[in-house]
Amino acid sequence: MENLLNKASLRSWRESIPPHARVGFVPTMGALHEGHLSLVHASKKRCDLTVASIFVNPLQFGPKEDFANYPRTLERDRSLLEQAGVDVLFSPAETDLYAADASTYVVEESVSQPLCGQFRPGHFRGVATVVLKLFNLVQPHYAFFGQKDAQQCSVLERMVRDLDLPVTLILGETVREPDGLAMSSRNRYLSASDREKAALIHASLQAAARAFALGERNATELERIGRGVLERDGSFRIQYWEARHPASLHRLEKVSEAGALLAVAAYLGSTRLIDNLRLKAPA
Ligand code: PAF
16 A cells, blocks of 8 residues: 655656546545445445545534544554555645645535534535545545435535536445444544443434334424434433435425435534434335
8 A cells, every 4th residue: 555645646646547547535534443444345346446545634623623632543544444455545744735824615505504514613614625625636536435424425415516526426334333333433432331322323213214114204203203212311412313305404394205314413421423314215
């Protein structure tokens, strides 16, 4: 695996590869887990060359968020990516990626607004900006993102469509621990007792999905059922637990043929966890 530490070396690598090579790209912030590695495997299946990046992007963290404490495990990540067969790891310094007086940003103005957008102002602007920069540098044919970050996927799909970016996004299924907890770099912050409780987040989504399977179509009722699972425990500080239209992310009264995205964000102690589940109406 080649370890490229700055934009100049990535650009030279990109210019050196055969023109017909299919390039797959897995952008990450490191602290890798099976979810990230599943995206690498998907890229290796589809592409001739796989690039991964590790960059903890300051632009997507709010002033009171965990940028300084975000887990940084570069050596371990490097060996995981190497074992998984990544061809190039791009891990630039902040001063290399961003000009000190950078003043241009990518702002998606619709699907970035609700859910996390309400609680993390500027977050999706930071994500879209860094992902566009990385796309411009790596010039991938395919880029791989996990559906655990469903709203991020929606924002990036809009960006690719609206700005005519020559890349296809491939969205990978959420990879879960045996008890259902979605894998996340932030799970390592959880205390042992909170780690046990964290499985209730997925259980809350499943409770609503069961009600949906039994015929419940009222969005408020589905939200009440899911939210209730977390509220009964008493340890969660729920930011949102909502059923939204899967494409527009607009509020729903009734779940129609389009189905719904059930999405939740909740704090356990000082750790913010998100998860989601897609409801598909029976054919
Ligand atoms: O999902 C992530 O880890 C980040 O938001 C991403 C896409 C790497 C951009 O910094």
